[in-house]
Amino acid sequence: MQTAISEIHGNLPSIDAALDASAFFDIERRTAEQMTGDMARHIAGAWRRIGGQLGMDARDFSAVGAAIETEDLARACRL
Numbered sequence: 001m002q003t004a005i006s007e008i009h010g011n012l013p014s015i016d017a018a019l020d021a022s023a024f025f026d027i028e029r030r031t032a033e034q035m036t037g038d039m040a041r042h043i044a045g046a047w048r049r050i051g052g053q054l055g056m057d058a059r060d061f062s063a064v065g066a067a068i069e070t071e072d073l074a075r076a077c078r079l
Contacts, residue, residue: 015076037079043068044077 006024009017015036022032047068051061 015072015079033079036076040073040076040079044073 005011005013005017006021008020019029019032019036022029027035047064048061051064056064
């Protein structure tokens with residue numbers, strides 16, 4: 001990642017960094033957590049269906065799944 005999420009966290013992408021930066025955008029922490037959880041659950045529930053619609057095959061799903069189905073996504077889904 002080349003662009004910093006915030007001046008506090010530098011260039012490392014993380015859920016905590018994004019949530020901490022919510023104040024810079026006048027978004028309350030709890031609202032940011034809810035937005036993050038909603039988006040994560042949508043991604044987790046829809047990416048395979050959308051991939052199938054776009055013609056992804058089993059090899060594609062395996063490669064992309066390793067990047068999408070991470071502990072970060074699972075954690076975000078629990079918010």
